[in-house]
Amino acid sequence: MLSEFIPYLAPAGLLLALLAAAIKILPEYERGVVFFLGRFQGVKGPGLVIIIPGLQMMRRVDLRVITLDVPSQDVISRDNVTVSVNAVLYYRVVDAERAIIRVENYHGATTQLAQTTLRSVLGKHDLDEMLSERDKLNADIQEILDAQTEDWGIKVSNVEIKHVDLNESMIRAIAQQAEAERARRAKIIHAEGELQASEKLVEAARIMSQNTGAMQLRYLSTLSDMSTGNASTIVFPLPMDIMSHFIQGGNAEKTKQAS
Secondary structure (H helix, E strand, C coil): CHHHHHHHHHHHHHHHHHHHHHEEEECCCEEEEEEECCEEEEEECCEEEECCCCCEEEEEEECCCEEEEEEEEEEECCCCCEEEEEEEEEEEECCHHHHHHCCCCHHHHHHHHHHHHHHHHHCCCCHHHHHHCHHHHHHHHHHHHHHHHHHHCEEEEEEEEEEEECCHHHHHHHHHHHHHHHHHHHHHHHHHHHHHHHHHHHHHHHHHHHCHHHHHHHHHHHHHHHHCCCCCCCCCCCCHHHHHHHHHHHHHHHHHHHC
16 A cells, blocks of 8 residues: 555655745744845745745845954054954844845954954044043944945944953053142142132231231230140230331431441
Protein backbone atom coordinates (compact mmCIF):
# COMPACT_ATOMS: atom_id res chain seq x y z
CA MET A 1 0.00 0.00 0.00
CA LEU A 2 2.73 2.46 0.95
CA SER A 3 4.62 1.79 -2.25
CA GLU A 4 1.64 3.15 -4.18
CA PHE A 5 2.06 6.63 -2.58
CA ILE A 6 5.85 6.83 -2.94
CA PRO A 7 5.68 8.41 -6.44
CA TYR A 8 3.52 11.23 -5.00
CA LEU A 9 5.70 11.97 -1.96
CA ALA A 10 8.51 13.68 -3.89
CA PRO A 11 6.25 16.21 -5.66
CA ALA A 12 4.39 16.89 -2.41
CA GLY A 13 7.65 17.52 -0.58
CA LEU A 14 8.81 19.85 -3.34
CA LEU A 15 5.51 21.70 -3.18
CA LEU A 16 5.79 22.14 0.60
CA ALA A 17 9.36 23.41 0.22
CA LEU A 18 8.21 25.95 -2.40
CA LEU A 19 5.39 27.10 -0.15
CA ALA A 20 7.77 27.50 2.78
CA ALA A 21 10.13 29.57 0.62
CA ALA A 22 7.27 31.62 -0.81
CA ILE A 23 5.41 32.49 2.38
CA LYS A 24 7.04 35.13 4.57
CA ILE A 25 5.62 36.64 7.75
CA LEU A 26 6.91 40.05 8.74
CA PRO A 27 6.29 41.48 12.24
CA GLU A 28 5.04 45.03 12.72
CA TYR A 29 8.55 46.47 13.11
CA GLU A 30 9.94 44.94 9.88
CA ARG A 31 9.56 45.68 6.19
CA GLY A 32 10.56 43.60 3.20
CA VAL A 33 12.29 45.14 0.18
CA VAL A 34 11.29 42.94 -2.77
CA PHE A 35 13.26 42.56 -6.00
CA PHE A 36 11.89 40.88 -9.15
CA LEU A 37 14.67 39.46 -11.31
CA GLY A 38 17.08 41.88 -9.63
CA ARG A 39 14.90 44.95 -10.16
CA PHE A 40 13.32 46.78 -7.27
CA GLN A 41 9.63 45.97 -7.09
CA GLY A 42 8.37 47.45 -3.83
CA VAL A 43 8.36 47.45 -0.06
CA LYS A 44 5.98 45.01 1.58
CA GLY A 45 4.82 44.22 5.08
CA PRO A 46 4.02 43.86 7.83
CA GLY A 47 2.05 40.62 7.85
CA LEU A 48 1.90 37.86 5.25
CA VAL A 49 4.05 38.31 2.16
CA ILE A 50 4.13 35.92 -0.83
CA ILE A 51 7.43 35.63 -2.72
CA ILE A 52 7.89 33.69 -5.94
CA PRO A 53 11.00 31.55 -5.35
CA GLY A 54 13.65 31.95 -8.02
CA LEU A 55 12.07 35.08 -9.47
CA GLN A 56 11.71 37.30 -6.44
CA MET A 57 14.05 38.07 -3.55
CA MET A 58 13.26 39.88 -0.32
CA ARG A 59 15.56 41.73 2.10
CA ARG A 60 14.28 42.34 5.62
CA VAL A 61 14.76 45.76 7.24
CA ASP A 62 14.26 46.46 10.96
CA LEU A 63 12.54 49.81 11.59
CA ARG A 64 13.17 49.94 15.35
CA VAL A 65 15.61 52.36 16.98
CA ILE A 66 19.13 50.92 16.93
CA THR A 67 21.63 51.74 19.68
CA LEU A 68 25.13 52.11 18.30
CA ASP A 69 28.08 52.24 20.70
CA VAL A 70 30.73 54.36 18.98
CA PRO A 71 34.19 52.98 19.88
CA SER A 72 36.60 55.18 21.80
CA GLN A 73 38.34 57.70 19.54
CA ASP A 74 41.60 59.59 20.11
CA VAL A 75 40.87 63.28 19.53
CA ILE A 76 43.29 66.22 19.50
CA SER A 77 41.46 69.30 20.72
CA ARG A 78 41.95 72.79 19.37
CA ASP A 79 44.30 73.60 22.27
CA ASN A 80 46.45 70.51 21.43
CA VAL A 81 45.23 68.22 24.20
CA THR A 82 44.88 64.52 23.36
CA VAL A 83 41.76 62.92 24.81
CA SER A 84 39.93 59.64 24.35
CA VAL A 85 36.22 60.07 23.63
CA ASN A 86 33.43 57.57 23.13
CA ALA A 87 29.74 58.10 22.46
CA VAL A 88 26.43 56.36 21.90
CA LEU A 89 24.26 56.91 18.81
CA TYR A 90 20.54 56.27 18.36
CA TYR A 91 19.18 55.90 14.84
CA ARG A 92 16.47 54.11 12.87
CA VAL A 93 15.59 53.33 9.27
CA VAL A 94 12.79 55.53 7.93
CA ASP A 95 13.04 54.48 4.25
CA ALA A 96 13.68 50.76 3.76
CA GLU A 97 14.16 51.12 -0.01
CA ARG A 98 17.04 53.61 0.24
CA ALA A 99 18.61 51.74 3.19
CA ILE A 100 18.97 48.63 1.01
CA ILE A 101 19.57 50.10 -2.45
CA ARG A 102 21.76 53.17 -1.81
CA VAL A 103 24.25 51.70 0.68
CA GLU A 104 25.72 48.22 0.92
CA ASN A 105 25.61 47.97 4.72
CA TYR A 106 23.80 50.86 6.35
CA HIS A 107 24.76 49.80 9.89
CA GLY A 108 28.49 49.59 9.10
CA ALA A 109 28.38 52.82 7.11
CA THR A 110 26.68 54.66 9.97
CA THR A 111 29.25 53.32 12.41
CA GLN A 112 32.20 54.54 10.35
CA LEU A 113 30.57 57.91 9.70
CA ALA A 114 29.88 58.38 13.42
CA GLN A 115 33.54 57.77 14.28
CA THR A 116 34.91 60.24 11.74
CA THR A 117 32.30 62.88 12.59
CA LEU A 118 33.06 62.55 16.31
CA ARG A 119 36.76 63.21 15.72
CA SER A 120 36.08 66.05 13.28
CA VAL A 121 33.61 67.96 15.45
CA LEU A 122 35.45 67.59 18.77
CA GLY A 123 38.77 68.54 17.18
CA LYS A 124 37.37 72.02 16.52
CA HIS A 125 36.79 72.73 20.22
CA ASP A 126 38.93 73.32 23.30
CA LEU A 127 39.13 70.85 26.15
CA ASP A 128 37.06 73.12 28.41
CA GLU A 129 34.26 73.14 25.83
CA MET A 130 34.33 69.33 25.59
CA LEU A 131 33.88 69.07 29.35
CA SER A 132 31.35 71.86 29.91
CA GLU A 133 29.32 72.10 26.68
CA ARG A 134 28.39 68.50 25.95
CA ASP A 135 24.80 69.33 25.07
CA LYS A 136 25.90 71.69 22.32
CA LEU A 137 28.46 69.21 20.98
CA ASN A 138 25.87 66.41 21.02
CA ALA A 139 23.48 68.57 19.00
CA ASP A 140 26.20 69.49 16.47
CA ILE A 141 27.22 65.86 15.92
CA GLN A 142 23.59 64.72 15.65
CA GLU A 143 22.81 67.42 13.07
CA ILE A 144 25.80 66.52 10.88
CA LEU A 145 25.13 62.77 11.02
CA ASP A 146 21.43 63.22 10.32
CA ALA A 147 22.15 65.34 7.26
CA GLN A 148 24.70 62.88 5.84
CA THR A 149 22.65 59.71 6.47
CA GLU A 150 19.41 61.15 5.10
CA ASP A 151 20.27 59.86 1.62
CA TRP A 152 20.51 56.34 3.09
CA GLY A 153 17.00 56.52 4.51
CA ILE A 154 18.31 56.77 8.09
CA LYS A 155 17.22 59.18 10.81
CA VAL A 156 19.73 59.91 13.59
CA SER A 157 17.58 60.87 16.57
CA ASN A 158 20.16 61.42 19.30
CA VAL A 159 23.90 61.41 20.07
CA GLU A 160 25.36 61.35 23.57
CA ILE A 161 29.05 61.75 24.44
CA LYS A 162 29.67 59.26 27.26
CA HIS A 163 33.25 59.73 28.44
CA VAL A 164 36.10 62.18 27.85
CA ASP A 165 39.20 60.48 29.26
CA LEU A 166 42.47 62.31 29.98
CA ASN A 167 45.92 60.98 30.80
CA GLU A 168 47.35 61.35 34.30
CA SER A 169 49.64 64.29 33.50
CA MET A 170 46.75 66.24 32.01
CA ILE A 171 44.57 65.54 35.04
CA ARG A 172 47.28 66.90 37.35
CA ALA A 173 47.68 70.00 35.18
CA ILE A 174 43.94 70.66 35.26
CA ALA A 175 43.91 70.23 39.05
CA GLN A 176 46.75 72.75 39.43
CA GLN A 177 44.97 75.16 37.12
CA ALA A 178 41.76 74.85 39.13
CA GLU A 179 43.66 75.43 42.39
CA ALA A 180 45.32 78.55 40.96
CA GLU A 181 41.95 79.81 39.77
CA ARG A 182 40.43 79.32 43.23
CA ALA A 183 43.36 81.19 44.82
CA ARG A 184 42.96 84.03 42.33
CA ARG A 185 39.25 84.35 43.08
CA ALA A 186 39.91 84.30 46.84
CA LYS A 187 42.41 87.16 46.50
CA ILE A 188 40.00 89.16 44.38
CA ILE A 189 37.19 88.67 46.89
CA HIS A 190 39.50 89.67 49.76
CA ALA A 191 40.65 92.78 47.89
CA GLU A 192 37.05 93.75 47.11
CA GLY A 193 36.18 93.33 50.79
CA GLU A 194 39.09 95.56 51.82
CA LEU A 195 38.01 98.19 49.28
CA GLN A 196 34.43 98.20 50.53
CA ALA A 197 35.58 98.38 54.15
CA SER A 198 37.88 101.34 53.42
CA GLU A 199 35.09 103.15 51.60
CA LYS A 200 32.80 102.68 54.59
CA LEU A 201 35.52 103.91 56.99
CA VAL A 202 36.06 107.03 54.88
CA GLU A 203 32.34 107.69 54.85
CA ALA A 204 32.12 107.18 58.61
CA ALA A 205 35.06 109.52 59.22
CA ARG A 206 33.45 112.17 57.03
CA ILE A 207 30.17 111.94 58.94
CA MET A 208 31.94 112.12 62.32
CA SER A 209 34.01 115.11 61.25
CA GLN A 210 30.82 116.99 60.47
CA ASN A 211 29.26 116.16 63.85
CA THR A 212 31.41 116.65 66.96
CA GLY A 213 28.87 114.84 69.11
CA ALA A 214 29.26 111.70 67.04
CA MET A 215 33.04 111.86 67.54
CA GLN A 216 32.63 112.15 71.29
CA LEU A 217 30.25 109.18 71.34
CA ARG A 218 32.83 107.18 69.40
CA TYR A 219 35.51 108.10 71.98
CA LEU A 220 33.26 107.00 74.82
CA SER A 221 32.40 103.73 73.07
CA THR A 222 36.09 102.96 72.56
CA LEU A 223 36.84 103.75 76.21
CA SER A 224 34.01 101.43 77.32
CA ASP A 225 35.35 98.60 75.17
CA MET A 226 38.84 98.98 76.67
CA SER A 227 37.56 99.02 80.26
CA THR A 228 35.80 95.65 79.92
CA GLY A 229 39.11 93.79 79.84
CA ASN A 230 41.82 93.39 82.48
CA ALA A 231 44.04 96.06 80.97
CA SER A 232 46.38 97.90 83.33
CA THR A 233 46.63 100.95 81.07
CA ILE A 234 43.81 103.40 80.66
CA VAL A 235 43.78 105.69 77.63
CA PHE A 236 41.75 108.87 77.69
CA PRO A 237 41.00 110.14 74.22
CA LEU A 238 41.30 113.86 73.68
CA PRO A 239 39.42 115.87 71.13
CA MET A 240 41.40 116.65 68.01
CA ASP A 241 40.83 120.41 68.35
CA ILE A 242 42.60 120.41 71.72
CA MET A 243 45.51 118.43 70.27
CA SER A 244 45.75 120.81 67.36
CA HIS A 245 45.88 123.76 69.80
CA PHE A 246 48.84 122.21 71.62
CA ILE A 247 50.56 121.47 68.34
CA GLN A 248 50.10 125.03 67.12
CA GLY A 249 51.40 126.38 70.46
CA GLY A 250 54.51 124.23 70.29
CA ASN A 251 55.23 125.33 66.74
CA ALA A 252 54.89 129.01 67.75
CA GLU A 253 57.34 128.52 70.69
CA LYS A 254 59.88 126.94 68.36
CA THR A 255 59.54 129.89 66.00
CA LYS A 256 60.25 132.41 68.78
CA GLN A 257 63.31 130.51 69.96
CA ALA A 258 64.65 130.38 66.45
CA SER A 259 64.21 134.11 66.00
